[in-house]
Amino acid sequence: xxxxxxSEVGNEGRAxxxxxxxxxxxxxxxxxLAAARQLFSEHGYEGATIRDIAAAAGMSTGAVFANFxxxxxxxxxxxxxxxxxxxxxxxxxxxxxxxxxxxxxxxxSTGYAFFxxxxxxxxxxxxxxxxxxEGELFRKLPQLLDVQSLMLEQLNTAVDRxxxxxEAEGKVRAALLFDAYLANFxxxxxxxxxxxxLQARARDQIRIILAGxxxx
Amino acid sequence: xxxxxxxxxxxxxxxxLAAARDLFIAQGYEAATVRQIATEARVSVGxxxxxxxxxxxxxxxxxxxxxxxxxxxLDQVLPRLRGSTTDRLRSMFALFFAFETRHVQLILxxxxxxxxxTLPAGATPFGRNARIRELICECLExxxxxxxxxPEADLREVVELLVAAYVWTYRMAxxxxxDAEAMTAAMDRQIGLIAEGFRPRSNL
Numbered sequence: 001x002x003x004x005x006x007s008e009v010g011n012e013g014r015a016x017x018x019x020x021x022x023x024x025x026x027x028x029x030x031x032x033l034a035a036a037r038q039l040f041s042e043h044g045y046e047g048a049t050i051r052d053i054a055a056a057a058g059m060s061t062g063a064v065f066a067n068f069x070x071x072x073x074x075x076x077x078x079x080x081x082x083x084x085x086x087x088x089x090x091x092x093x094x095x096x097x098x099x100x101x102x103x104x105x106x107x108x109s110t111g112y113a114f115f116x117x118x119x120x121x122x123x124x125x126x127x128x129x130x131x132x133x134e135g136e137l138f139r140k141l142p143q144l145l146d147v148q149s150l151m152l153e154q155l156n157t158a159v160d161r162x163x164x165x166x167e168a169e170g171k172v173r174a175a176l177l178f179d180a181y182l183a184n185f186x187x188x189x190x191x192x193x194x195x196x197x198l199q200a201r202a203r204d205q206i207r208i209i210l211a212g213x214x215x216x
Numbered sequence: 217x218x219x220x221x222x223x224x225x226x227x228x229x230x231x232x233l234a235a236a237r238d239l240f241i242a243q244g245y246e247a248a249t250v251r252q253i254a255t256e257a258r259v260s261v262g263x264x265x266x267x268x269x270x271x272x273x274x275x276x277x278x279x280x281x282x283x284x285x286x287x288x289x290l291d292q293v294l295p296r297l298r299g300s301t302t303d304r305l306r307s308m309f310a311l312f313f314a315f316e317t318r319h320v321q322l323i324l325x326x327x328x329x330x331x332x333x334t335l336p337a338g339a340t341p342f343g344r345n346a347r348i349r350e351l352i353c354e355c356l357e358x359x360x361x362x363x364x365x366x367p368e369a370d371l372r373e374v375v376e377l378l379v380a381a382y383v384w385t386y387r388m389a390x391x392x393x394x395d396a397e398a399m400t401a402a403m404d405r406q407i408g409l410i411a412e413g414f415r416p417r418s419n420l
Contacts, residue, residue, distance in 0.1 A: 052331075132325060211413035
């Protein structure tokens, strides 16, 4: 059981209003993150410097460093914020689906719709995560696999419902679904595929991947 | 005279590519500089940039040249492969992994620059390779002829799915330093699942 001290319980009861100082700090962080998001999208991870980010946010380099330890810290924060929101949206979409194929398709589509307006940022994420040294930090983020876990959940639920057979090999199938989901981003980034086109391709992929697991 | 100049230009290109390949392998793509490549190739930095727009393009070319060797090897091996389509696909991908993991840092840098800003449109980054798609497609078409691939199956989608699985299986090398054997094993399982999707209906 989680230990909760009496004082914490008290705090939960009536949320302490944040001090002005804390509010200002939060505002500063928000401004830096917005500027960083913009610059990463325009120039990629390598091309965006802390100096440029500070200038775009209208503050000194020192003020940026007071809030973030370095560029990779900033980038990681943005990725984590996006992933959390994205997985939340995907989960919500999947919960409204009829059947496993539809649920998976909704997960794919939510991802493409989420990143479609900010493809350069997605591109920067892919680039950084494969970089031998710089990428090390990003690859260790457990949240990167949340989408794959969500796909696995859908498969397991389908097995429980009897929609898929017991021998569905959920883990391999979820990994394969995740591969397909990620690979399609290349088409969006470089070949300008629309969300609808990506969705059509995803539907075919999901059907092939599920074919062997279906009952009867 | 133009002919001589062309020949010289091609020779410079070759020298730069050979020097770059050695340097990338010896000290990694990130650490190697264009200046070093020029020194190694005994040409000026200006000549390097005359032949290539950036370091990323050099890597892209190095990787394509390396693949030419693999394809030459595969042209010999593939027609002799026996067994089911699933087995033949597994053998083919095992050869890919064995080949690429000889220089695993190169392949990781290659994927990374594929998403990079600086890569010129003319370069062929990872995942856009047409030859690998042809090889897979030939393998599947033989399967249709042999009767273990459903003639109704959408081969194009199956090819894309196999390429997706192949490309992203390399993340095991970046994420967990997996070797060729581990990646081949993971790919084998994925091929098994994809095969369930293209098996003729009567075999189900």
